[in-house]
Amino acid sequence: MRNLKFGLIGTGFMGNAHAIALRSVGTVFDDIAAPTLHCLVDADVANAAKLAKAWGFDQSSDDWRSVCDDPDIDVVDICTPNHLHREMALAAIAAGKHVYCEKPLALSSADAISIRDAAEVAGVRTATGFNYICNPLISKARAMIASGSIGDIYSFRGSYQEDYLADPATPFGWRLLRSQGGAGALADLGTHLINMAEYLLGPMAAVLGSLTTVHPQRRDSRTGDMRTVENEDIAQVLVRFDRGCSGTMEISRVATGKKCGLEFEIFGSEGSIAFDQERMNELRLFSNGGAQDERGYRTILAGPEHPDYAAFCPAPGHGLGINDLKVIEVRNLLQGISSGDHIYSDFANGCRVQEISDAIETSAQKYNWIDVSEDALQSLGKNE
Amino acid sequence: MRNLKFGLIGTGFMGNAHAIALRSVGTVFDDIAAPTLHCLVDADVANAAKLAKAWGFDQSSDDWRSVCDDPDIDVVDICTPNHLHREMALAAIAAGKHVYCEKPLALSSADAISIRDAAEVAGVRTATGFNYICNPLISKARAMIASGSIGDIYSFRGSYQEDYLADPATPFGWRLLRSQGGAGALADLGTHLINMAEYLLGPMAAVLGSLTTVHPQRRDSRTGDMRTVENEDIAQVLVRFDRGCSGTMEISRVATGKKCGLEFEIFGSEGSIAFDQERMNELRLFSNGGAQDERGYRTILAGPEHPDYAAFCPAPGHGLGINDLKVIEVRNLLQGISSGDHIYSDFANGCRVQEISDAIETSAQKYNWIDVSEDALQSLGKNE
């Protein structure tokens, strides 16, 4: 495995998280060739230079196209606002680069499909930044479900709730525009939940959503005027999976008190599993085994016996953090490029999530269930 | 306040719980005239006699009509299987008795309406056994919501999940017949959740449900044959309230690991409230007040500063139990009879819950929202 060269576009929250992961992935996983932090791009040339130095990049630029054009670069890493993903991803793919893009992959299914298809045709490897599924305990949960250790699955109860827009006084921002933020809470938070649900339980079959905009207007802090919020604060969804089980999803960016409330419960005939991202080092398991009077939900603490944990720490219960999930995500990308194995979540996964997100919006407008089986979506996609 | 005489019909789980509550209510609440346990009715005359002696009743009978006819009796207390509620309640009302009936009030809205209307015409006082709302912490939650201390309400996320039918090997029983168990999990568990939601947030406006029968057949342990399950194991519901907020409800009798999982989260502009019946002495509150870096969900332990708790124990955090909620429910009934004040939950509340339960079933069949505003239901009721 050779040291791949990265060009990173964007220096915000996600840009920094990617840089931290790129810096440390080789030290954490010593069987991985550490990537080279080749070029950091920011529209502000001085900021690009300053942060490139601080974060350990060899070069900096204020022109994102330069990293697509640079023959030295192997991977273009896109951490810009959502509405810029499409153009950048297509340019990088056109230049034959592997592409790593933050979620959501695009603002619409049509855009996501075009990116996915371009990457497929070009034969480049891709990854979408759905970091939460990289948690060692999520890998463990998936393995338990797959092995049948909690039996036939009866139901899924998922939610992703935060409160970053709960306060009516929070001013208007780009996230509230369709053209930039897409589908609101569904795009920001719901896409993680949809991806998590399918990662654990396989494909969804149909969805029926209900959308609510609690604060239809917010003040523009620059002009002082009230502006119309163009997307929803809350999405509530009924869902059915191909495997036969049913579920609900609750998505909110106005859930006062919730800070990173990605939670789920999965009930099966032999047991159940529960998870809350705010306690990301704990997986709750109920199992029908053992004496009746000694059963109960147990709290499994993440430890070296779970996938990937041992690379961070040989001692159990010591705890990973959110940035460590990004390190695993980058490792998955690097390993996928090297091995050719499927990268979960690649752009096909990212596109699938976007299609379901769009179907939830449609179902809410039509007050009826929408088929999201892969066949149905493929024909929908083709018609758009 | 005089000592009211009770005739109790039924000696199962609920009959015993009512008897315990009737025995102790006057000792717990010393400002309440203790009721007289006048007559206990069970179809098995020997069992009736034996339990009457053990439980402290003056008399026993194997004829439920005898307590309706007995001029000494003030209150007929119905703890029989659901499909018997209607006939007994109507007979008791016809005899001019106050009536206390376990939930669900009836098997259908039509039955529930007939009972409610008969009681209203007769002018007798009534109570339905929705004990969970009698919890001191639920009273506190309701008061906080009513006073606006968590602000405008944005969303409700409720569930009532148990696992008493999770095991496919559990044999067929009367609860699985429409004619006796009514609407399955919705009747057993969902009615508690609907009542709780309206108790806290006021009337629902519309519902849209999805029903699933995970185990469509179960073995009849007598004949050894497989029999068809006639009602649902899981109900998942989208809901909208008159006050404007939206929500989801998840109801399941096959949720492996859940034993009394009546849970809710209510999010408002100024805070949020969360509750789990399995930790019935705890109310979780997030409040926007105070320093930003010291905010978090707090766990309020039930104590004498909450309604009704002090009658049980002057020390905080010592804990009430499920049977104590029944004591409060009985106190509410006795006080309502004495004062004429509204008894929450009376038969009108019980009927309302049944109407919403029916609407959820209809919505699942029609794949569409059903209006459950009080006006809409009244006209529906009139047409049936």
Add this chain to the structure above:
Amino acid sequence: MRNLKFGLIGTGFMGNAHAIALRSVGTVFDDIAAPTLHCLVDADVANAAKLAKAWGFDQSSDDWRSVCDDPDIDVVDICTPNHLHREMALAAIAAGKHVYCEKPLALSSADAISIRDAAEVAGVRTATGFNYICNPLISKARAMIASGSIGDIYSFRGSYQEDYLADPATPFGWRLLRSQGGAGALADLGTHLINMAEYLLGPMAAVLGSLTTVHPQRRDSRTGDMRTVENEDIAQVLVRFDRGCSGTMEISRVATGKKCGLEFEIFGSEGSIAFDQERMNELRLFSNGGAQDERGYRTILAGPEHPDYAAFCPAPGHGLGINDLKVIEVRNLLQGISSGDHIYSDFANGCRVQEISDAIETSAQKYNWIDVSEDALQSLGKNE
């Protein structure tokens, strides 16, 4: 089994709790002959009469000796302040009554020994009100330890912390006098913890305590003067058990935020057990069995498979309350009287606890370990 007649002395917190339990025990446990609430005693004759009527007693009195003298009475139940226990218990024993007395049994080992020995000589049955050990989950914990299911016991970490005297502004009261409150937090709270520890792990061998009076003076609310607090707010104890394991005990009445914080952790070679009375319906168990990557503390919810629970409720996870423990305690007393089996906690247990409490005080004064093996205490007792 015949219906035993009770005379109850005291109408405070504990008097009411006993009355509730006496009223309902026969309805809860239908194989137990319900006791007769024969006479209620309160120094205020009008209050005695009023409460006797409300609580369902046949008679009332303002003379506690009358219940000792009454030939109809089988059991004298003592719920008065601690310093009155000795005289009342000795009189009841002298009259040949069975005696049920709240904890702590006495203010000193010498007093406790005299009561214990008198009861033993008279051959009457006795019970001390250490209600916390009556919890179905504590019975389960004890059985697990006894059966070796958590292996050899390595250590015990117990505490009983409340905050009823945390506020320096709380005025002076009788509990702060040696002559009435005895050993402060150790008497109020520590005695429960000592009894619990020995109930679970068998006899203690030696103790070494440290006592602290955080608020040495409090204001007398009647006179306005500051008065000296005569006993400790906090006791911290090192302990060794006969079985070889070691431990710590933390006892405090000034632990701000703790309301009923009777907690313990017990670590063994094969697992561990943890309990917190504030969540009295939960027992936490870690077990070495099963797959390494699926181990964790599980939360066992109380249910009908645990001792005594089913009498209250056939459904698991529905929750018992503090008053239900008293019902079990009364059942144990009635059963013990009827069967002659050991009643845990009888006066011998209550006396043992008092001896250990005294030894902790001595150890704190002498800055050294005190032997509390049963032989050692017996000789100490003989010398006093």
Add this chain to the structure above:
Amino acid sequence: MRNLKFGLIGTGFMGNAHAIALRSVGTVFDDIAAPTLHCLVDADVANAAKLAKAWGFDQSSDDWRSVCDDPDIDVVDICTPNHLHREMALAAIAAGKHVYCEKPLALSSADAISIRDAAEVAGVRTATGFNYICNPLISKARAMIASGSIGDIYSFRGSYQEDYLADPATPFGWRLLRSQGGAGALADLGTHLINMAEYLLGPMAAVLGSLTTVHPQRRDSRTGDMRTVENEDIAQVLVRFDRGCSGTMEISRVATGKKCGLEFEIFGSEGSIAFDQERMNELRLFSNGGAQDERGYRTILAGPEHPDYAAFCPAPGHGLGINDLKVIEVRNLLQGISSGDHIYSDFANGCRVQEISDAIETSAQKYNWIDVSEDALQSLGKNE
């Protein structure tokens, strides 16, 4: 601030953790000049070379003295087994290097004092690896205590329990030898707890310990013979602080089920604080403020409003991990070298902890309290 050059000795658990932190500290904290990973030392020359490449070091060596001698190196970072700390630290100090050393600083107070004094005389900056105090929520807790927001402190209840030696079948190892592992659980775990307690509450005044070796012999997996364990599995300690409050400490390496159980409760007149390292992103706070019926322990989730968190993630509740604490520790060292400000924990802190650890051992042998006030220890140290 210039880029300091590090020589890291040791490639085990801690060596890797330091390397990860050194790699990412400049990317996380962009106002810090990223250190240069100059040379990695391991006794196995091939391993040193392989890991140096993987972890991003410029050079490697099998001779630890070479990094002390190398004039390019600014900081010698010691991550070797405990018994090697002394010689390496003294050599590095003699060469005028700043020294960063894992905990415990030494095997005895005498050794720790010699290191501390050498560093003080040489005027080099030092840091000891007590990473747990670097948690943003611990900084917050310390600030709350210091500001008086939980009032006068009444008591401390601390523990550090793990189960890495709970299994009797775990073979003999170097940690069980006095000459290499020092004081057993006290050295491994207790030193973290002592340092944490003093960080939060200031100096201890006196200690009284009790030590237990649960497994006095373990099998040598090489020879097959049983060997004698030379240090304790459990330490239980009574403690008094200079500020007047009292406490207990429970330290165990045989606490089955505990994986990283560094826990404490601190009770004050106005509130209390509780923490559990297994949930390192949560701080529990009880505060006397607000309505009586809305009080309860709140769970504060770590967020950008707490010290250092924002550098890792701008969103609250997303969670830091154990390796992130090391990043903060390294930042503190770099900042301390640059600014000259006190580094908590420097070698003086590390030495202080060792002196208290030794005093606990002495107290257990003498069955009596040992004065650990700073004056007392200074004179002790001088006499040794």
